[in-house]
Amino acid sequence: MLASNYDWQELTNNQADVLALAKATQLSTPITALLWERNLRSEAAIEQFLQPTETVVHDPFLLSDMEKTLEIIEEALAEDKKIMIYGDYDADGVTSTAVLYEALQIIGAEPSCFIPNRFVEGYGPNKAAFKKIKEDGYDLLITVDNGIAGIEEMAYAREIGLQVICTDHHEVGAQLPDADAIVHPKHPAFNYPFKELAGVGVAFKVAHALLGEIPVELLDLFALGTIGDMVSLTDENRFLVKAGLERLAVTERPGLQALYRQLNLDTSTVTSDMVGFKIAPHLNAAGRLGSAEKALALLITRDVNEAKQLASDLVAINNERKAIVNELVLAADEQVQPFLADKVLIVAGKDWHEGVLGIVASRLVEAYQRPVIVLSLNEEKQWAKGSGRSIPGLNLYDALNDSTTLLTRFGGHAGAAGLTLPIDNVAALRTAVNTYAAPLLAETSTKLPLMIDLNLTIPEASLALLDEVKRLEPFGTDNPKPLVKFTNVRLASIRQIGADNAHLKATFKDDEATIEAIGFNIGALKNTLNMSDDIDVVGELSLNEWRNQQMVQLQIKDIAVTNNQLFDLRGEAEWSKFCKTVTPFNQPDAFVVFNHPAFVSEWADKVNVLNLAVDELPSERINSLVIVDLPTDAEQLEALLAVTQPQNIYARLENPNPQGLVVLPSREEFGDFFKFIAQFQPVDVKRQHQAICQKLNISKNKLFFMTTVFFELEFVKIEKDCLTINEQAPKHQLAESASYKKREAIEALQQRFIYSNYTALYNVFWSES
Incomplete structure (x- = not known):
C-alpha cells in the first residue's frame, strides 16, 4: 500500500439541488457541484461569479478616513508640500507604492518613494528612516501596505513634524497608530463591506477616490499585488483582478513588457498562475536578497532601455534567489534527519540567508508534513534569526508565545512567524516547542489537508469540462483551482523525466479510457508503483497542446495505492536499481534473510537486517519487507508473514546456493x-x-x-x-x-518463488498466507 502524502478531505452536496441548479444554469453537474460546495447556490450568485461586473466594486469613501485622506492630500498639493510614499519590499508593497505614486502624479503631485531594506530598516515603520525623510524636507508621509502595527514609530513621525496617512490591510491591534488618517478595511470604527483587500487594494481605493473613477490604467498593478499577496479572490477583488489580468495581457508598461520577454511568456492570455508563479516571484526576489528599488523601478519606468536592464537584473536576482533556496533546502534537509521523531522540526545554519528562510521552511513543511522553523546563526552577534511555517494542527504563534523566556522577539500568526533568540537557546527552544506541540498533534493528523472538489471518471475529464473550469478563473485564495480525484485507476505507462529523473510522466487508464499525467518533483514515486496497482490519484486538470492536438492532462498533486504491493526484484537489473535507491533515510522497514551470510555481512551496517538463521521471528507488524533470499521452507515464510502482516513486499528471492537453481531429473x-x-x-x-x-x-x-x-x-x-x-x-x-x-x-x-509470474507470486504472499 502507498499512503497519501496529504490528508484528503472530500466535500459533499445535496445531489437533487445540484441537479436542479445544473439544469437551470445549463452547466455540467460536476461544475455545478463545485460551485455549490463553494456556497454559490442560486442562479443569480453563479451568474455574478462567472460574469462579475463593475457593480461589485464598493464605494472607496466607505473606507475609514477616506474623506480626511483626500483633504490632507489636496492641502499638500495646494501648499506644495513634499510627499513621501513609504512602502514595503514584497510584491504587494511594491505594487502599492507604484499605484499611489502614479495616482498622485495624475493629480499633479510629485511624490517620492521609499521602500525599506529588509536588512537595514527591516519590515514596516522605522524611526531612523522617518528622521531621514524629515531631514530631507518632506512634510507628508503616506504608508502603504504597512504602518498599522507601528505604534511607537508612527508616534515618532508625528513628534518630528510629519503629517501621516497610514494605509494598510494587516491585522488591527488593540491600539491604533497616531496618524492624521488611517485607511484600513478592518478599521473598528467603520464597516467597509469587504475586508480582504491587499495593501495594493487599499492604495487602489485611495487612487479611486483621488481620481473620482476606477483607475483602469492601474488595474494591472492591482492584479499583480493582489495575487502576489494571496488574499481572497472573491467579491470586488475577483472583478478587479479579472480586469487586471486582461490589462496585463496588453500592458504598455515597458518594464513588464521587458520582463515578459526575459521570461519568454506567452501573454496572449495572462492567468493568475502566470502572475503567482512567474511574475510576482521576480518582484519579491529583489526585496528578499536586498533592496526592492529595482522592482519598483521596473513597474513605473517609462524608459525602454532602463526597463530592459531592470528586467534582466530581476531575472538574475531571482535565479540567485532560487539557487540559494535550493542550496539551503538541501542543507536544512540534512539537519532534519536526526530529528525526524520531533513533532516540530527546528534547523539552524551558520549565516543562512535570512531573506529566503520562510521559503525554505515552507519547502520542508511540504516534505515532512509538520511545522518547521528555520534559523540563521550569526556567531558574531550570538543570535539566531529566522522564520517558521506551520500546519493546521498547531498555532505557531501560540507555540512561540509559550516560550517567550527563550526569545528576544517574535511575531506572526497561526501559520507563520518570525523570531530572534540567543544562539545558546536554540536547543532549549527545540525541546520547549516540541513539548508544547506533542499533545496538540498527538490526536490529529499531521498531514496537510487537501480539499478534493470533484470525483471523476476518466471519460468525464473532457475538453468540454476543462472549458467550464476555465470560466471559474482567476484562481487563488478562496477560489482555488479545482482538485479532482480518480479512484481505482491503473497505470498504462510510467516513466521518470527531467534532470535527475525528478519528475513523473504517467498514463492512467479506466477500462479503455486514458488520461496523461505529469507530476513535478515526484519522480521517485515510480519506484513505489506497479502496473497492477489500484491507484487513487488527485490533481489539477490542464490543457496539453502537442502538434496541434489538444488533450486534457492531469497535474498530479498526490497518489495513494489501496492494495498490498509486491515489487518484483528477481532480476539482477531490478535489484541493482533498487539498491541504488536505498539510503539511511529512505529504505523499507526490514531486509529478511533466511540463509545468506554474504548479504548479512555486506548490508548489516546499512539497513535493518532480520537474519532468520539466528534471529527469532519479530513479535509485531512490519509494514514493508525486503525478502532477500529463498526461504528454507514455505512454513518459515508463512510464519514470518503471519506475524509481520506486511503491506509492501520487495521480492529479491536470490538463491544463495553456489550450485545455483535446483532442477529435479525427470x-x-x-x-x-x-x-x-x-x-x-x-x-x-x-x-x-x-x-x-x-x-x-x-x-x-x-x-x-x-x-x-x-x-x-x-x-x-x-x-x-x-x-x-x-x-x-x-x-x-x-x-x-x-x-x-x-x-x-x-x-x-523454486517453482513457487523463482519461476512464478507476478500474479502467482503475489498470491503466494497474500492470498495464500
Whole structure:
C-alpha cells in the first residue's frame, strides 16, 4: 500500500439541488457541484461569479478616513508640500507604492518613494528612516501596505513634524497608530463591506477616490499585488483582478513588457498562475536578497532601455534567489534527519540567508508534513534569526508565545512567524516547542489537508469540462483551482523525466479510457508503483497542446495505492536499481534473510537486517519487507508473514546456493540412467562421469544426484566406486528417497518463488498466507 502524502478531505452536496441548479444554469453537474460546495447556490450568485461586473466594486469613501485622506492630500498639493510614499519590499508593497505614486502624479503631485531594506530598516515603520525623510524636507508621509502595527514609530513621525496617512490591510491591534488618517478595511470604527483587500487594494481605493473613477490604467498593478499577496479572490477583488489580468495581457508598461520577454511568456492570455508563479516571484526576489528599488523601478519606468536592464537584473536576482533556496533546502534537509521523531522540526545554519528562510521552511513543511522553523546563526552577534511555517494542527504563534523566556522577539500568526533568540537557546527552544506541540498533534493528523472538489471518471475529464473550469478563473485564495480525484485507476505507462529523473510522466487508464499525467518533483514515486496497482490519484486538470492536438492532462498533486504491493526484484537489473535507491533515510522497514551470510555481512551496517538463521521471528507488524533470499521452507515464510502482516513486499528471492537453481531429473532421465547401468555395469561414475553425462545429455549434478537416490532406494550397489544393479532390490517409489524428497521440496519452492509470474507470486504472499 502507498499512503497519501496529504490528508484528503472530500466535500459533499445535496445531489437533487445540484441537479436542479445544473439544469437551470445549463452547466455540467460536476461544475455545478463545485460551485455549490463553494456556497454559490442560486442562479443569480453563479451568474455574478462567472460574469462579475463593475457593480461589485464598493464605494472607496466607505473606507475609514477616506474623506480626511483626500483633504490632507489636496492641502499638500495646494501648499506644495513634499510627499513621501513609504512602502514595503514584497510584491504587494511594491505594487502599492507604484499605484499611489502614479495616482498622485495624475493629480499633479510629485511624490517620492521609499521602500525599506529588509536588512537595514527591516519590515514596516522605522524611526531612523522617518528622521531621514524629515531631514530631507518632506512634510507628508503616506504608508502603504504597512504602518498599522507601528505604534511607537508612527508616534515618532508625528513628534518630528510629519503629517501621516497610514494605509494598510494587516491585522488591527488593540491600539491604533497616531496618524492624521488611517485607511484600513478592518478599521473598528467603520464597516467597509469587504475586508480582504491587499495593501495594493487599499492604495487602489485611495487612487479611486483621488481620481473620482476606477483607475483602469492601474488595474494591472492591482492584479499583480493582489495575487502576489494571496488574499481572497472573491467579491470586488475577483472583478478587479479579472480586469487586471486582461490589462496585463496588453500592458504598455515597458518594464513588464521587458520582463515578459526575459521570461519568454506567452501573454496572449495572462492567468493568475502566470502572475503567482512567474511574475510576482521576480518582484519579491529583489526585496528578499536586498533592496526592492529595482522592482519598483521596473513597474513605473517609462524608459525602454532602463526597463530592459531592470528586467534582466530581476531575472538574475531571482535565479540567485532560487539557487540559494535550493542550496539551503538541501542543507536544512540534512539537519532534519536526526530529528525526524520531533513533532516540530527546528534547523539552524551558520549565516543562512535570512531573506529566503520562510521559503525554505515552507519547502520542508511540504516534505515532512509538520511545522518547521528555520534559523540563521550569526556567531558574531550570538543570535539566531529566522522564520517558521506551520500546519493546521498547531498555532505557531501560540507555540512561540509559550516560550517567550527563550526569545528576544517574535511575531506572526497561526501559520507563520518570525523570531530572534540567543544562539545558546536554540536547543532549549527545540525541546520547549516540541513539548508544547506533542499533545496538540498527538490526536490529529499531521498531514496537510487537501480539499478534493470533484470525483471523476476518466471519460468525464473532457475538453468540454476543462472549458467550464476555465470560466471559474482567476484562481487563488478562496477560489482555488479545482482538485479532482480518480479512484481505482491503473497505470498504462510510467516513466521518470527531467534532470535527475525528478519528475513523473504517467498514463492512467479506466477500462479503455486514458488520461496523461505529469507530476513535478515526484519522480521517485515510480519506484513505489506497479502496473497492477489500484491507484487513487488527485490533481489539477490542464490543457496539453502537442502538434496541434489538444488533450486534457492531469497535474498530479498526490497518489495513494489501496492494495498490498509486491515489487518484483528477481532480476539482477531490478535489484541493482533498487539498491541504488536505498539510503539511511529512505529504505523499507526490514531486509529478511533466511540463509545468506554474504548479504548479512555486506548490508548489516546499512539497513535493518532480520537474519532468520539466528534471529527469532519479530513479535509485531512490519509494514514493508525486503525478502532477500529463498526461504528454507514455505512454513518459515508463512510464519514470518503471519506475524509481520506486511503491506509492501520487495521480492529479491536470490538463491544463495553456489550450485545455483535446483532442477529435479525427470522420470525419463532416471530410467535412462538405470538402463545405462544395467547395460554397462559395473559403471565407474567418478572416473567416467564426463562420458556418461555426454551420452545421457545430463549435467554432472544430475548424475551424482540420481546415483545417490538409487543407492538410498537400494536399486544399486556401490563397490570400489563402481555401480552395479541390485537384483534383489525392493520396490520403491523415487519419492521415498530422502534426497529426492529434499530436492523435490526445494524445486517446489523454486517453482513457487523463482519461476512464478507476478500474479502467482503475489498470491503466494497474500492470498495464500
